[in-house]
Amino acid sequence: MPQGRGSFIWTFYVTLVVSLGTTALSNALECYACSYLDGYSDMRCLNNASALKPINCTKKYCLTVRQEAIHNASKVISFARDCQDKPLVLNGVRTDASFRFYFRSCQQNLCNGHNGRVYNSSGSGAGLNHNAIIPGKSGCSSALSLSCLMLLLLLLFMCSSCN
Template sequence: MYRIYIAALDSYACSYLDGYSDSSCLNNASAVRVINCTKKYCVTMRVELLRNSSKVMSFLRDCQDEPVMLYGNRPDETTRTYYTSCQKNQCNGHNGRVKNSTNGIHNAIVPGKNAGQGLSFTSLPFLVFLMPALWQLVLEIETLMRT
């Protein structure tokens, strides 16, 4: 009988949704929880407004077997979504936008294609990103109701 051992990654895991979440996930990875993940990649996904790139609409730190994109960004009519993935412990502690050669990120940021080839704001990656933020909100409400 053979046994397969999967090396687990320690990954930051949190979500941020503008107006609904504490900004620790976005601004201070060391203040959020670290999970022991058996998936292949630590990831971040950062969604910011095109007209005001300092306005981050949502942010995710997580681990996944198959990231939407290993590294790069996709614009749509109103937002730009940045994707990063890496394969070292806690390598998703960066801002989700800038390549850091020491953290195991695969590629540099690739300029987006024209808006016609981007994803819409309500596309699958946005919905995948929104779900953890909503789940976090539900858990916070349940905690408040218990006290």
């Protein structure tokens, strides 16, 4: 480890890198990610997202896409949970002659744990809250301010011990 003034600069840069890295990680979005196709025996993706391990998503949206048969709405043909920067459809329902597709996107941790039919950005996974999307993801400025404050306090402490 460097000594004297070099030690101070080295410690400063290490602290800066750790602080900024921690801030970047705290800004990541947690989403469920899985897929289901009609006939799969494992139905956790479709019916029990909370049993799945969430992913650390660096994109803007958690999403679900649900495909149902038109003539038998209880029959789910396919279902997906994922995270993306630009979902094909933010929120909406598209229908053709055979299928109905539900597209749902949200921007809160674990907000894609619902059944795919309803809007839900509560993060509860229960599908009971119906919220609209607010475009863009916040910069998490409170975490950045806290990191900067901690860095400033560390610098003050280190400078006071230099004399």
